[in-house]
Amino acid sequence: MKPTMRGRRWLARVALAAAAGVVLVPAVFAGTRTFALLAVGIAGLALTAVAIWWGLSRRGLSRLLAALLVLVVPLWILVEYAAADLLWVVALACGLWLLALGAGRAAVTRYDEPDPMPEHPAPAFRHPVLIMNPRSGGGKVRRFALREKAESLGAEVLLLVWRGETDVAEMARKAAAEGADLLGVAGGDGTQALVAEVAADLRLPFLVIPAGTRNHFALDLGLDRDDPATALDALRDGVELHVDLGRANGRPFVNNVSFGAYAEVVQSPSYRDGKTRTTLELLPDLLLGHKGARLTARAGGTTFSGPQALLVSNNAYGTGDIAGLGRRARMDGGELGCVGVRVTGAAHAAGLLRGRRAVGLTRATAATVVVEADEEWIPAGIDGEALRLRTPVHCELRPRALRVLVPRQRPGLRKARPPVDWRLVTALALATAHTPRRDPPH
Known part of the structure; x- marks a missing residue:
């Protein structure tokens, strides 16, 4: 239940008061030691940011020392505060900050959280066909008895047998030609996208099984x-x-297309068997000495010049985390999201902590995105699948082309939590009952 306008104003005032308390509590109870307290905190944040950058951009002993520093610095800060008998001050300030964030988010929820996607009645099915990949997700099809449950519900199950190349899209088309009135996939996002396009072309419902x-x-x-x-x-x-x-150049995707550093990581033969290990192994060369194609992208009126990594997504991701890759509150907005990352050192890496206002991060939304490069073919990751695409790469959307069948009761259904817009919180806090009821600018 969303609060009334009067309730939002009071929540905004509570948020501002709690935020002010974060500053005042150390000043009142720590006295002259406040400056030392702040100096230790700022130095700790700076050291942690540098250590994270070194951990990502170096290998071997340097990476090990960086990881050790990330663990030691917070402990050092706690020891310094404890020695000054200021731990309770820090705990109180942290509590006030959490209160400020909670009240601020609740105050602006009306403007920052879009309504969920509309639900439509599902038709009755006579011949649902589900394609399952038994190797996907480390064998989830077998572990969760997906085939047995699907067949008990009247679905026909086709298992992928990876002997040579299997044309999943052609398998889906054949099933539709033989009378399937629903297509579904138990597998990864890349396989989902291939069958989803067939379902969209034939206007058939599509079932997603996260295996x-x-x-x-x-x-x-x-x-x-x-x-x-x-x-x-x-x-x-x-x-x-x-x-x-x-x-993207005719290839379907349900999540995103990545270019630059991340796409080159996806191209590695070892990526599928060890994603995290491979990413950490290749990142130093990609971040410090990127030798791939120089990219340029145009998304509406925004131009991305020379990003190290570029991500084009099916609707924009949330902006509450440092990478800009949160959740999509809706996937029916008809616009692509575009995120470009350019990190040249520890300062930029620390700047990413600013979230949507990060120095090394550029975002835009547009109906189409065109990616150009100084090479004819560039590596790309389409829903995590490694491909090479001819430039220029044209990314576009088919608005509301996919009829996705989902359970009426979905355990994971929740709204993405947006970052707090403090300008909007301040505007609400200062508003009076006589202020015209108009949505403040987001």
Whole structure:
């Protein structure tokens, strides 16, 4: 239940008062030691940022020492505060800051949290066909008995047999030609996208079963990735969501297309077997001495010049985290999100902590995004799958082309938590009952 306008004003005032308390509490109770307290905190943050940068951009002993520094610095700060008998002051200030964030977010929730995607009635199915990848996600199809549950609900299951190249899209088309009135996939996002395009072309409902490693698409649909079998409940009590489907040079994607540093990581043969290990191994060369193509992208009126990493997404991700890759509150907005990252040193790495106002981060939304380069072919990661695309790469959306069938009750359904816009909080706090009721600018 959202608070009334009067309630929002009071929440905004509580948020500002708590934020002011974060500054006043150390000044009142720590006295002249406040400056030392602040100096230790600022120095600790700076050292941590430098250590994180070194951990990402170096290998071997340097990376080990950086990781050690990330662990030691917070302990050093705690020891210094404890020695000055100021731990309780810090704890009180942290509590006030949490109160400020909570009250501030509640005050602006009306403006920052869009309504969920509309749900539409689902038709009755006579011949649902589900394609399952038994190797995906370390064997989730077998572990969660997805085939057995699907068949008990009346679905036909086709198992992928990876002997040579398997054309998943052609398998889906054949199933539709033989009378399938619903197509679904238990697998990763890359496989989901290929079958999703077939379903969109034929205007058939599409069922997502999160049996892959990450399944970000399923997460944003509200599905429970920890128990992929619950997605099959949509066959007996489901609703439809009409979502956008992306295309990059004709190749479909449900999440994103990555270029630059991350795309080159995805190209590594060892990436699929050890994603985290491979990323950490390749990042130093990519961040400090990027030798790939020089990229330029145009998204509406925004130009991205020479980003080290570029991500084009099916609707914009949230901006509450340092990478700009939160959750998508909606996937039916008809606009691509575009995020460019350029990090040249520890200062830029620390700047990423500023979230959506980060120095090394540029964001835009547009109906189309065109990526150019000084090479004819460039590596790209489409929903985590490694490809090479001819430049220029044209990214676009098919608005609400996909009829996604989801369970009516989705355990993972929750709204993305936006960052607090303190300008909006201040405007609400200073507003009076006689102020015209008009939505403050976001």
